[in-house]
Amino acid sequence: MTEPATFSVALANETATAHLMADLALLVGAGDVITLSGDLGAGKTAAARAMIRYLADDDALEVPSPTFTLAQSYDLAPFPLIHADLYRINDASELEEIGLSPLPEGTLALIEWPERAQGALPDDRIDIAFSHRPAFGSSARAAEITGHGKAAAQVARLSALRMFLDGAGHTDAKRQRMPGDASTRSYARLLRDDGTEILMNSPRRPDGPAIYGGKSYSAAVHLAEDVKPFVAIAGGLRERGFSAPAIRHADLDQGFLITEDFGSDGIVEGDPPRPIAERYEAATDMLAALHRERLPDILLLTPQETYHIPVFDIDAWLVEVGLMLEWYMPDRGTEPTPDLRAEFVAMWRQLLEKPAAAARTWVMRDFHSPNIIWLGERGGILRVGVIDFQDTVLGPAAYDLVSLLQDARIDVPEQLELALLTRYIKARRIADENFDPAHFAELYAIMSAQRNTRLLGTFARLNRRDGKPHYLRHQPRIWTYLNRSLAHPALSGFRAWYGANVPPPVP
Numbered sequence: 025m026t027e028p029a030t031f032s033v034a035l036a037n038e039t040a041t042a043h044l045m046a047d048l049a050l051l052v053g054a055g056d057v058i059t060l061s062g063d064l065g066a067g068k069t070a071a072a073r074a075m076i077r078y079l080a081d082d083d084a085l086e087v088p089s090p091t092f093t094l095a096q097s098y099d100l101a102p103f104p105l106i107h108a109d110l111y112r113i114n115d116a117s118e119l120e121e122i123g124l125s126p127l128p129e130g131t132l133a134l135i136e137w138p139e140r141a142q143g144a145l146p147d148d149r150i151d152i153a154f155s156h157r158p159a160f161g162s163s164a165r166a167a168e169i170t171g172h173g174k175a176a177a178q179v180a181r182l183s184a185l186r187m188f189l190d191g192a193g194h195t196d197a198k199r200q201r202m203p204g205d206a207s208t209r210s211y212a213r214l215l216r217d218d219g220t221e222i223l224m225n226s227p228r229r230p231d232g233p234a235i236y237g238g239k240s241y242s243a244a245v246h247l248a249e250d251v252k253p254f255v256a257i258a259g260g261l262r263e264r265g266f267s268a269p270a271i272r273h274a275d276l277d278q279g280f281l282i283t284e285d286f287g288s289d290g291i292v293e294g295d296p297p298r299p300i301a302e303r304y305e306a307a308t309d310m311l312a313a314l315h316r317e318r319l320p321d322i323l324l325l326t327p328q329e330t331y332h333i334p335v336f337d338i339d340a341w342l343v344e345v346g347l348m349l350e351w352y353m354p355d356r357g358t359e360p361t362p363d364l365r366a367e368f369v370a371m372w373r374q375l376l377e378k379p380a381a382a383a384r385t386w387v388m389r390d391f392h393s394p395n396i397i398w399l400g401e402r403g404g405i406l407r408v409g410v411i412d413f414q415d416t417v418l419g420p421a422a423y424d425l426v427s428l429l430q431d432a433r434i435d436v437p438e439q440l441e442l443a444l445l446t447r448y449i450k451a452r453r454i455a456d457e458n459f460d461p462a463h464f465a466e467l468y469a470i471m472s473a474q475r476n477t478r479l480l481g482t483f484a485r486l487n488r489r490d491g492k493p494h495y496l497r498h499q500p501r502i503w504t505y506l507n508r509s510l511a512h513p514a515l516s517g518f519r520a521w522y523g524a525n526v527p528p529p530v531p
Contacts, residue, residue: 046199059138062154116144148173256331312451336419347481472509499529
């Protein structure tokens with residue numbers, strides 16, 4: 025049985041309590057349980073209110089005490105939350121009447137007065153006990169935070185995060201929630217009188233069980249499992265004159281970073297969002313400039329440590345496209361037979377020999393609108409700020425151009441895609457007279473088919489495994505991109521195979 029993890033923190037006022045709860049919010053998620061105990065006026069409701077407002081990204085959100093309603097639900101962007109006050113119940117048998125037994129699935133629970141339901145709360149939970157500290161002022165409090173069961177690791181990480189922020193001199197910075205991504209990373213904007221910075225929480229964690237030749241999915245396809253690749257690639261990009269965030273403070277072992285804040289000005293506009301042509305042109309130029317560079321395979325991480333960039337190889341590509349068989353097709357009611365699986369793998373293995381033999385460059389893998397910040401005050405390609413590159417591998421240049429011009433989350437019109445593809449090819453030919461446009465166009469089509477096949481499977485997995493159904497809305501767009509690439513003559517056999525065996529997504 026896991027030993028509980030405990031640490032204490034002094035809270036000078038409600039602002040300090042709000043900072044603590046924002047830090048905890050970075051580390052918890054749907055299904056977690058947090059109890060808040062202490063005497064009347066000890067700060068339980070203030071703590072719950074602070075966390076709810078942080079998760080809602082709304083400092084003015086009305087968060088009443090649930091003393092009389094017993095439980096209040098909030099449909100927040102990251103996950104649903106329920107705030108309960110058990111002061112008025114007599115024993116645990118009443119929890120079922122107020123919808124707390126069992127606790128709602130997929131919901132973060134904040135429970136005040138947990139001692140009223142002793143024995144009925146889950147073994148895996150975080151307990152926060154507040155107490156007055158009158159010697160330090162009327163608003164001073166102390167909080168003892170204990171993690172039980174699986175939550176012990178969360179509390180230990182919270183203690184490490186607080187030590188990191190204190191060491192960086194950011195304990196008193198206001199925290200502002202930032203949207204997360206499909207990974208286990210989480211982010212907050214730190215607001216101080218002298219500016220803003222970004223806090224990244226990147227716990228070391230493999231993606232999935234070791235079922236791919238004894239490796240997790242992330243290891244098999246060379247996804248970053250800790251924060252070190254981000255730091256190494258950021259340094260490599262900045263050294264070569266590209267706009268990647270400066271690393272201000274780092275704890276490489278724990279996976280905490282404080283980085284430069286590029287702001288939130290993107291390369292799309294409108295509702296639904298659509299590309300800003302000028303900014304997409306600059307992003308295309310930035311890729312062409314990067315791909316002209318002679319880029320190393322090994323980067324300096326610290327004065328004592330180097331980072332070897334992995335190769336995006338055929339085995340990794342096959343694991344990625346295999347997500348279509350594992351997740352997408354079953355999700356669409358089709359279970360591939362062993363013969364069909366073997367045919368799919370053999371077909372892809374042969375095709376992927378072409379990109380595997382191509383010249384290699386740095387492939388950031390998710391070079392698309394959510395991960396590109398527009399830095400309008402800078403000039404040229406420095407206006408293109410990149411913030412997501414920890415999964416960088418060595419592979420064909422066409423891959424990142426596909427990521428940009430076939431953006432999984434927004435519609436890129438085919439006419440604009442072709443214009444920017446032509447722009448990229450012209451830039452490469454000016455720099456290298458041996459650059460072969462026809463060969464590059466073929467690699468572009470192959471990498472498009474590979475990437476979009478993987479994305480159909482990835483988004484089905486995010487829905488079924490991770491409970492994130494909103495990713496399914498992107499599948500029809502990905503299907504459109506996939507069929508654009510399958511129109512290339514080199515993929516005629518794939519076009520026929522997909523047409524016969526792969527059902528389209530639900531509109």
